[in-house]
Amino acid sequence: DAGVTQSPTHLIKTRGQQVTLRCSPKSGHDTVSWYQQALGQGPQFIFQYYEEEERQRGNFPDRFSGHQFPNYSSELNVNALLLGDSALYLCASRSLREQETQYFGPGTRLLVL
Amino acid sequence: AQKVTQAQTEISVVEKEDVTLDCVYETRDTTYYLFWYKQPPSGELVFLIRRNSFDEQNEISGRYSWNFQKSTSSFNFTITASQVVDSAVYFCFLEGYNQGGKLIFGQGTELSVKP
Numbered sequence: 001d002a003g004v005t006q007s008p009t010h011l012i013k014t015r016g017q018q019v020t021l022r023c024s025p026k027s028g029h030d031t032v033s034w035y036q037q038a039l040g041q042g043p044q045f046i047f048q049y050y051e052e053e054e055r056q057r058g059n060f061p062d063r064f065s066g067h068q069f070p071n072y073s074s075e076l077n078v079n080a081l082l083l084g085d086s087a088l089y090l091c092a093s094r095s096l097r098e099q100e101t102q103y104f105g106p107g108t109r110l111l112v113l
Numbered sequence: 114a115q116k117v118t119q120a121q122t123e124i125s126v127v128e129k130e131d132v133t134l135d136c137v138y139e140t141r142d143t144t145y146y147l148f149w150y151k152q153p154p155s156g157e158l159v160f161l162i163r164r165n166s167f168d169e170q171n172e173i174s175g176r177y178s179w180n181f182q183k184s185t186s187s188f189n190f191t192i193t194a195s196q197v198v199d200s201a202v203y204f205c206f207l208e209g210y211n212q213g214g215k216l217i218f219g220q221g222t223e224l225s226v227k228p
Contacts, residue, residue: 033216042117042204042218043158058216088156101148104158 002027004093004105012111013081021076021108025093032074033102034066035090043090049074050096086112115140117207119219126195127227134190134222136205147181147188148206158204164188195226
């Protein structure tokens, strides 16, 4: 049973560019959450998707947007990248109906130059 | 407001010592879950335990034990007879249910276990 997978593992972009990160949830999970973890900090909640809708959102600007597909996989898009967007981006999945624990993927390390 | 505080930024112990990681939380929710996650250098967050707000029973799993006290809003984590493989960053996490399901991590405690 595959766990949560994320792609790519590493990414380098320049300021002003746009980036798309991808997440495939654990089998049987219907909810995907995204987190940003800056170096030396705890993860910060970006948003959560359930049934292809954004269910809730943290304190992140509109430059951060997402999408969930019918197969429950998800994308995180960041526009107009800033140096401060450099971080580890973590995806977590869970079954909201079962109120299960969320499980995390290995993350995507984004470096903005 | 919801908040999770892990006051210990770094802890260093020698192998076989016991160590306790502190977590204090604030929430107005009456229904919530508390978690501990381990983050090794690889970066992936590994789930350790989940407790709900209605279950204050302490739990033991091998060398790990957790003490949940609602009276002091604390959810502390103890590793008995620490090992080098326990070296990692440990995060306490709060998921609230009454106000839209806020999801909040603490700042983490970096544990270093030396041989």
